Amino acid sequence: MSKPLVWKFLLIAAVVLLAAAFAFPLDKRINLGLDLRGGSHILMQVDTESAVRYETDRVVTSLGQLLKTDGIAYASIVAPAAGTIEIRGTDPGRRSDIRERLERVVRSWDASETGAGTWRAIMPASYRTAVEAEAVERTLATIGRRIDSLGVSERTVSRAGIDGTRILIELPGVEDPTRVKDILQDPALLEWKAVTYPPSYRGDPASWIPPASREELAAQFGGTTPDDTELYPQDIPLQDGSSAVVWWPLQRVSTVAGADLRSASRSADEWGDPAVSFELTQDAGKRFEIATRENLGRKMAIVLGGPSDKRVISAPVINGVIRDQGIIQGGFTIEQAEDLALKLRSGSIPTDVRIIEERTVGPSLGRDSIRAGLTSGLAGLGAVFLFMVVYYRFSGLNAVVALLLNVLLIFGCLGALPFLFGNAGIRATLTLPGIAGLILSIGMAVDSNVLVFERIREELRLGKTVRSAIEQGFSKAFATILDTHVTTVVAALFLGFYGTGPVRGFAVTLVIGLVASMFTAVFVSHRLFELVLARNPSTETLSV
Amino acid sequence: MRLFADTHIDFMGLSRVCVTASALLMLASLIVVVTRGLNLGIEFTGGTEIQVRYAERADVGAVRAQLAAAGMSSQVVTTIGDPAENEIYIRIGAGPAGQAQTADPTTAALLALRGAVEGRADLNIEDEKRVATLLAGAPGLSAEQAGQIAERVLDARRERAIFRSLDELGTIEGMTPEVLAHLKREATVGPLALRSQSYIGPAVGRELVQKAVLAILGSLAGMLVYIWIRFQFQWGLAAVVALVHDTVITLGFVSLFDMEVSLPVVAAFLTLIGYSVNDTVVIFDRIRENLGGKRAEDLRPLINQSVNQTLSRTVITSGLTWLVVVSLLIFGGPPLRPFSFVLTIGIIVGSYSTIYVASPILVLWRSLLERRRGKDAGTPDGSAARRARKVRTSG
Numbered sequence: 001m002s003k004p005l006v007w008k009f010l011l012i013a014a015v016v017l018l019a020a021a022f023a024f025p026l027d028k029r030i031n032l033g034l035d036l037r038g039g040s041h042i043l044m045q046v047d048t049e050s051a052v053r054y055e056t057d058r059v060v061t062s063l064g065q066l067l068k069t070d071g072i073a074y075a076s077i078v079a080p081a082a083g084t085i086e087i088r089g090t091d092p093g094r095r096s097d098i099r100e101r102l103e104r105v106v107r108s109w110d111a112s113e114t115g116a117g118t119w120r121a122i123m124p125a126s127y128r129t130a131v132e133a134e135a136v137e138r139t140l141a142t143i144g145r146r147i148d149s150l151g152v153s154e155r156t157v158s159r160a161g162i163d164g165t166r167i168l169i170e171l172p173g174v175e176d177p178t179r180v181k182d183i184l185q186d187p188a189l190l191e192w193k194a195v196t197y198p199p200s201y202r203g204d205p206a207s208w209i210p211p212a213s214r215e216e217l218a219a220q221f222g223g224t225t226p227d228d229t230e231l232y233p234q235d236i237p238l239q240d241g242s243s244a245v246v247w248w249p250l251q252r253v254s255t256v257a258g259a260d261l262r263s264a265s266r267s268a269d270e271w272g273d274p275a276v277s278f279e280l281t282q283d284a285g286k287r288f289e290i291a292t293r294e295n296l297g298r299k300m301a302i303v304l305g306g307p308s309d310k311r312v313i314s315a316p317v318i319n320g321v322i323r324d325q326g327i328i329q330g331g332f333t334i335e336q337a338e339d340l341a342l343k344l345r346s347g348s349i350p351t352d353v354r355i356i357e358e359r360t361v362g363p364s365l366g367r368d369s370i371r372a373g374l375t376s377g378l379a380g381l382g383a384v385f386l387f388m389v390v391y392y393r394f395s396g397l398n399a400v401v402a403l404l405l406n407v408l409l410i411f412g413c414l415g416a417l418p419f420l421f422g423n424a425g426i427r428a429t430l431t432l433p434g435i436a437g438l439i440l441s442i443g444m445a446v447d448s449n450v451l452v453f454e455r456i457r458e459e460l461r462l463g464k465t466v467r468s469a470i471e472q473g474f475s476k477a478f479a480t481i482l483d484t485h486v487t488t489v490v491a492a493l494f495l496g497f498y499g500t501g502p503v504r505g506f507a508v509t510l511v512i513g514l515v516a517s518m519f520t521a522v523f524v525s526h527r528l529f530e531l532v533l534a535r536n537p538s539t540e541t542l543s544v
Numbered sequence: 545m546r547l548f549a550d551t552h553i554d555f556m557g558l559s560r561v562c563v564t565a566s567a568l569l570m571l572a573s574l575i576v577v578v579t580r581g582l583n584l585g586i587e588f589t590g591g592t593e594i595q596v597r598y599a600e601r602a603d604v605g606a607v608r609a610q611l612a613a614a615g616m617s618s619q620v621v622t623t624i625g626d627p628a629e630n631e632i633y634i635r636i637g638a639g640p641a642g643q644a645q646t647a648d649p650t651t652a653a654l655l656a657l658r659g660a661v662e663g664r665a666d667l668n669i670e671d672e673k674r675v676a677t678l679l680a681g682a683p684g685l686s687a688e689q690a691g692q693i694a695e696r697v698l699d700a701r702r703e704r705a706i707f708r709s710l711d712e713l714g715t716i717e718g719m720t721p722e723v724l725a726h727l728k729r730e731a732t733v734g735p736l737a738l739r740s741q742s743y744i745g746p747a748v749g750r751e752l753v754q755k756a757v758l759a760i761l762g763s764l765a766g767m768l769v770y771i772w773i774r775f776q777f778q779w780g781l782a783a784v785v786a787l788v789h790d791t792v793i794t795l796g797f798v799s800l801f802d803m804e805v806s807l808p809v810v811a812a813f814l815t816l817i818g819y820s821v822n823d824t825v826v827i828f829d830r831i832r833e834n835l836g837g838k839r840a841e842d843l844r845p846l847i848n849q850s851v852n853q854t855l856s857r858t859v860i861t862s863g864l865t866w867l868v869v870v871s872l873l874i875f876g877g878p879p880l881r882p883f884s885f886v887l888t889i890g891i892i893v894g895s896y897s898t899i900y901v902a903s904p905i906l907v908l909w910r911s912l913l914e915r916r917r918g919k920d921a922g923t924p925d926g927s928a929a930r931r932a933r934k935v936r937t938s939g
Contacts, residue, residue, distance in 0.1 A: 035879070038702070043748070151673055175671040175698070176738065178651045185648070356745035358650060363698075364705035365595070365739040372877030380871030384864050391545050391860070433808050436872060436880055440887070443868030444819065447861040451826070454857045457546075480829040483774060484822040490766040491818025495811055498759035503811045510815070 005534060008527050015519070016405065019412025022419075029415035033431030033505060036370050038363030039172035044143075044184065044353050046165045047308075051135030051351035052128055053082040054189070054307040059121075060085055061191075063105045064253030065287060072097055076227035077253060083123035088227060090117045135351040136165055143167060145346040146183050167353070177360045179339070185353055187306035188343035189258045190278075190328075193250040194291060195299045195315065196229040205298040206317040210234070210246040217247045228252050232303055234312035237331065248312050250301050255291040260284030262324075264344035266337045269329050274337035276328045278344065285324030292322045302328055304340075306352045373435035380439055384446055392453050394543030398528045399449035402520040406445050409516035410438055410509060417508075433506035441513025447484060448521030451477045456544050466542045470529045474522065481522060485514050548856040555851045556844045559904035566789055566901050573796025580799045585806035586742060588756070590638035590749035591619075592649045595739040596657065598630040599668075599708045607632055607657065614656035616649070625878055629705075631739065638746050650741045658734055666734035667713075667727075668706055672698045682726035693718045706737040756810040763814055764788070767821050775828055778909050783824045786894075786902035790820045794890040803882040812886035819865070819887075820894030823858055824902045830854050831903075843910055847903045862895040 023029060034041050056079045063085070064077050075089025085106075090098055095113065102111045102121060111121040123131075136159065144157045152171050160168040174180060197205055198220035211217050214231055218224060225231065230252050235243045260280050267277040280288055291300070301315040313330040332340065361369075385403070388396035414430065430438075456473030464472060489511055496507035533539065586593050604621050611618045611634070620635040636653060658666070665678055672694050679690035696716045701707060710728050713719055744752075764784055771780035791813060798805065830850035831843075869891060873884035 045745075045747075176669045177741075178648075178654065181648055181651060354745075355648065355743065357748045358741070358743040360650075360738070360742070361740045362705075362738045363702040364597075364737070367702055368705075369877055369879055372875055372880070376872045376875035376877075376880075379875055380868035383867045383871065387864060387867070391547075432879055433811060433883070436808075436876065436883060439868055439872060440815065440865075443865040444822075446864050447822065447857075450857050450861050450864070454854075454860075458853070476833075480826050483825040483829060487767060487770060487821045487825060488815075488818035490770060491763040491814045491821075494759045494763040494766060495814045498755040498762075499807065499811060503807050506808070506811050 005527070005530055008523075009531070012524055012527065016408065019409050022413070022415035023408060023411035024415075026411065030411065031429045032366070032370070033429045033434065034170060034172060034359070034366075035361045035432045036366045036373075036430065036435075037172055038175075038361050038366040039170065040174045040177040040180065040358065040360040042169040042171070042177075042181070042184065042355055043160065043357035044167045044169065045161075045356045046136050046139055046167065047352040047354070048132035048135060048165055049082065050307040051131055052123070053079075054135075054350050055131045056082050056085060056123070057307070058257065058259075059106055060252060061254045061257055063087070063101065065255075066101055066105060067098075068253075069287070070097075070101065072101065078227050083128060085121050086114075087119040088117070090119065092117050132165075136167070138347070139349045139351060139353060140167055142347045142349050143169065143184055146342065147171065147180070149342050149346060150180065150183065152180070166356075173363065174360070175363065177358070179335075181355060181358070183339060183343060185355060186343055187349040187352065188340070189303075189305060189307070189310070189348045189350075190256075190261065190344055191254040191258065191303045191310075192256040192288070192291070193232075193254050193301050193303055194295050195301060196226065196249045196251055197298075198249070208299065210248045212244065212246055214247050217249060221249070225249055232301065232310055232312050234301075234315070248301050248315060250303070250312075254303075255300070256280060256284050256288055258344075258348035260287075261344055264341045266334070266341045267327065269327060273329065274332045274334045275330075276332070276337050276341045276344065278326055278328065280324040280326075282324070288326075289321055289323045292318050292320070296321070302330075306349070308352055369432050373432060373439075377435065377439045381442055384443060388446065388449070392544055394532075395453055395456075395529075398525055399446065399453070399521075401528065402449060402517075402525045403442055403445060405524055406442060406513065406516050406520040407438070409520065410441070410513050413512045413516065414509070429505060430509075431505035433503055434509045437506040437509035438513060441510050441517070444488065445513060445517035445521055448477075448481045448517055449525060451481055451484075452521070452525065453544055456542070460542065460544070466539055467533055469542070470526075470533070474526050478522065481518070485518055489514055546856070547859065551852045551855055552848075553852060553855070554848060555899055556848050556904065556907065559900065559907065562900035563904050563908075566897070569796075570789060570792050573793045573799075576796045577799045580802075582795075582799055583802050583804045585804045585809075586635065586638075586744045586749070587807050588749050588753045588805065590744050590746035592634075592636040592653060593740075593742045594634045594636075594650065594653055594657075595624065595741070596632055596634075596654075596736045597706045597739055598632065598736050599706055599733065600630065600735070602630045602632045604632065607634065610656050610659075611636070611653060614652060616653055616656065638744075638749070648743075650743045654738065654741070657736060665731040667697070667710065667731050668701070668734045668737040670731075678727065678730055679723065681730065682723045684720075685723060689718060693723070701737070705739065707733045709733060752807065756807075759810065759814060760791070760817070763817050767817065771821075771825070771828070774825075775832065779828055779906060782902045782905040782909065783821055783828070785905050786824055786897040787817050787820055789897050789901050790816060790890055790894045793893050794886055797889045798882075798886060801885065803885050806882060808880070808883040809886055812883045812890070816887060816890035816894060820890065820897065823862070823895055823898035826854050826857065827851055827898060827903065843907050847907065851899055851903065858895060858898065862891055866891045 060077050060079055067074055072094055073091060074087050077085060077087050079085050087098065098119060099111070102119065106121050108127050109121040109123055111119060114120045140157060140159065147155045147157065147169070152174060154172050156170045158168050160166040169184065171180060197208060200220055200222070201208055211220065217231060228251060229249045232248045232250050233245050234248060235245060237243045260283070262279045262281050264276055264278040267275055269275040295318045297317065299315045299317050301312045303310050304313050305311050314328065316329065385400045388399045390396070392399065452473050455477045456469050459469035459472045460466070492507045492510045496504050496511070499507055602623065604623065608618055608621045616636050618634055619637050620633065622633050623631060624633040625631045634653065636649060665674060667675065675697055676691045676694035679685055679693050680687050682690070693716065696718070697713060700713070700716060704712070707713070710724065710731070710733055713727065714724055764787060767787060768780040768784045771783050794813070794816065798809070803809070827850055830853055831846055834846050834850050866888070869884055869887040872880055873888050876884055
């Protein structure tokens, strides 16, 4: 063997070893995609507009609470639009006090007195952007915490979408996504609100029953409900399994809101029915104490939901002053109480979120797919190898070695990908289309061998010596091989660029396979021929 | 062994017939696609797709009725795969735009199909944690043992896809008769197990359609530019016409056989474009080589020679790739079927078009240009000469 040839084989050996080092052990290096191992892929859209609405609500509540604590009278605080609040009916004499409170709660907003005793504050654009960004951040964190408390291992939660307002969640091994989806989608904003009783009602506040329609409720208020009051529905389950709706008139300014919760856990009420007990922060506890004292013997409603869909879950009569601990009853099952406690514990999602894409593959289907992928791969490649050996004899064997090396290189590259992109902790993912891409790229890689072998045959027919036929065959076929590879890579790049998830996996394996085949089908295969020539320099025949 | 020994087939002699036939075939394809339409998957239309396996023989009509009772209009309810496996595929449309979606259509549909399994846990659904909790209540089991058995129970379920009766669990390691009896009190096996479910919102569907169209147009443009750089603009155009031909005719077959157009199918079309252009490039390379920098008066004999020279390569490569693809079609399982189908048809059409579409178009184009130049004759430094030089320099 000549010196340069030795070096070249050392290079090949080094590449093979490196590929093997990255490829093995296969199960440690290569992750199976969700479509193969089973699991859920969920894409959620954060509704940033609702985050602005929620922030406006929050400001109304904190401003109302502050004015009340400081003893500054006002008729109502309303939000005429998302990002705008209005304080009505204040004492014009306390102008500076109100301005100071506005400064404290919404420093950067544009606040002004628009009429006698009426103040208006508008959220500036920069604040709005910050609210939207924070909503996505908080949603991301909350969803992460919720999934963790479900005990799903290896979950990924990440931002997605062009403007980053989507959240991609991947949950390998989830058998039944129903419960997970409920927990993911529920903002779980919890609020306590005092009831505004209709002025016409003269009975015991503890036994007041709200009416079944908004119109009826408005009628009880003499046509229009007051500014400081909002209407909320409650679903009342009936004996026959269906449910009815009643409407509650509740104070716009909440006594306690989601952020005031310190902890929550599943417990039982005095009847032993499942309930959720909670603990408030110190600050909120003080407010709650005042509010419950004021509302002794009256009803307060517990409201739960998202920014645009809040519902009363129960409206207990306040029988004693509550400081920082309480219990929520709502006719829960054990599982519902457990899940509600989990959601409250992990924090609320300050915006509406909804699932816009879900793909769940059960583990049993994933297993079938792996089996099918292996069978079809072995059958297809077996047929290719058989043909090559039968048709090209010894040279066919050369091609088979090159193709097998190609497979090894693909796995090696897949295993090396995370290291290349600086994510050494992550494993490359092989999806079902990825397996198809792998099989297909081998089917295509054989094209390079065929091109070369056909060329060598042509050269031999022209009467060239074996050595020069091999040299000519490889050098003349090279430009063509390069062209065919580039065109397929171009198509695959478009696929990778526009494709999502599993399809991108297909593009990745296809590109890797093509690049690897430039090495195996051209360089390695050529050296193998040279090796044979070196051992038998005077050969006059070539088995091709 | 040699399949094609020194062939001298007059491919170009057939070109007129073939170009006409191809044009007619494309027209027929377009008519099929327009009249029959494409069976677009939920990735593009939005909607819900559920695949479940039943323990007993599944009744398509009953499933449809259950969904209707829950207020869902199913577009497709059909058995899928081996009939002995009692598997049902359901597709539910996205519903009219603007109408408030049920919060979670997949869950709603599954609930409708499962019916109420009162109080008891369903071992065809519960996850490992729940099963472990259930088992932990069994007499004489530690939490650790319960966890191990739960793992084995889940593994058995993955293997079988569905439990038909709790007695099947008897053979699981560590499952004593007492534990099994406990399970039978606490749990049951529901009528069905989930194989897969997908939901695609309407907005996502629209985006994916856009992306698919952009990807296909983009890759066609990419091919045009690459061949333009490597050869000439006309050659690139001829190749792209052949690619459009392949895509349209294959699409016709997809419509004719009612194959579902899903994301992998788009991937298959892009692969087809990348693959089909290979054949064309191989022949173009050979034509250029045979041209050897000279300017040929008549390309026909040259093309004939080049196609004949590369014929065995074209047939062998296409044949081998086709073998692989057919193997995917047969053994790859239902999820890969539409993908493999596209390539199975496409590779045949693509190999044909390389020989009978791309090359004749090259010739037609040339003769068209020659004829036009004949009118403003007498310019030795005309565009043809410039082109000839370009061929030489780019080779």
